[in-house]
Amino acid sequence: MKLIIAYIQPHMLQDVKKVLYKAEVYKMSVTNALGCGEQQGYKESYRGIKFEVNLLKKVRLEIAVNEDFVDKTIDAIIEGARTGQIGDGKIFVLDLKECIRIRTGEKGNKAIG
């Protein structure tokens, strides 16, 4: 079992969701995040004063999957979120020790699916 964490551009979320659904990945958690990476910030201006916004809005996706879904999920996220520009985001893949479905008490692979 793996936990896939992806930071993507917020406005690419719709596209990513579409591709994930196509790959039959329907379960995910989405949260707001702020972050900075290679993209640097962008310029805003307020009453004539320009300033750099350095911490950018991102969306954090968390998807727990069984081994056979890892590549599919990663490919889907890349397909949906990639524009080729700096700032497209990153994907982290972590080992997942355990997963329990609260309603039934099921554990492991069954609980994820």
Place this chain on the structure above:
Amino acid sequence: MKSLPLRTILLLIAMFSIPAFAESGNKSDLADLKQGLDTVWVLLGAFLVFFMQAGFGMVEAGFIRAKNTCNILTKNFLDFCMASLGFFLIGYALMFGDGNGFLGTKGWCLLGLEQTVNGLPLYAFWLFQAAFCGAAATIVAGGMAERMKFPAYLIYSFVISAFIYPIVGHWIWGGGWLSKMGFADFAGSTVVHTVGGCAALVGTSMLKPREGKFAIDGKPNVFAGHNIPLASLGVFILWFGWFGFNAGSTLGVAGGFSIARIALNTNLAAALGGIAAMATVWKRFGKPDLSMAMNGALAGLVAITAPCAYVEPWAALVIGASAGYVVARGVELLDKLQIDDPVGAFPVHGICGIWGTLCVGIFGRESLGLANNGFVYGGNPMQLGIQIVGSVSTVAFIVVGMGIVFKLIDLTVGLRISREEELQGLDIGEHGMEAYGGFQIFSTT
């Protein structure tokens, strides 16, 4: 005790002035007083109609997504600025200047005009009319929300207030061919709302729907409004301002009976519009949707605008209720046709503007100042026929005129922003600033 000297002085002034007034209380003094009273009334109306701009701003801001709020408010703000300029330089002359049946040709920049119009100072009349012009221009902002380039909007708002709106206005209020025919639009269901609503329809059809609004199978997705409290404040402000819009259009106080009836009719129609739209949406979708009830109140107001002076209170109830029902179904219809009108500008202002105009011919009374009795009083179809001609020609003129204007803007500066910018939001893309600085907006659409 302190006020005793003051009282004495006032008493003395009164003693001397009352006989003086009575002696020289001739016609010119009374005429001055009447003109003064009428001027105050019309200026009060102008200020109220100006305040409707705030109402439009709040309704539109509340009904769209947070990421475009700054953009829609900038549009609402700047279109009144552009309308003021356009209507001063060119618009007033086209609308009210002497000319032919199609347009006026005198009075550019208000130069060379009589200083008194309809028994009012020219400048008071101008301000009142300019506020109307701004209202017509700003209706379109909502229909074309969340995806239009800002420079394109600036150009559009100047053109509609300098040319398009004044030409229709001349036909109906400036002594043009429709007014000669006997067409009646008391406060602007056609002049303001049909014009604004149809311009919004043309604009929003040319812009195409917002990204992701319609699924591939044609089903509409929900882009919920981000701030319902703001939208309801906006509707209340509009309702409040509408008393000036309709009752101010008498251009005078006279005996007071007429403005009282108009204010009452205005209120009844708005109330019934709200009730009918809520009932319609409740029955069809199971819940009393506030946003639709608010659209319904606005629909009632739009519909009563043309007939407000010519109808009895019972007719105002019928007109308001029917408009409320029509707007609820109109919003559904646009979704079915895959036309994306984010705030319902066309159902409210376009459809109900036309409906209100026709209501003059159905419920209007000769005894209340209309040329002919309406259809329900003796079955005379004359006035209804004239109203239909007026509505149809206005719609045709707007569809063709605004079609050309938007097409030209599209070919030069472009109408629609890039997909990337639309997804990110127009606040950052067009204005480089956010409406809710310091807040993290979580939006999945």
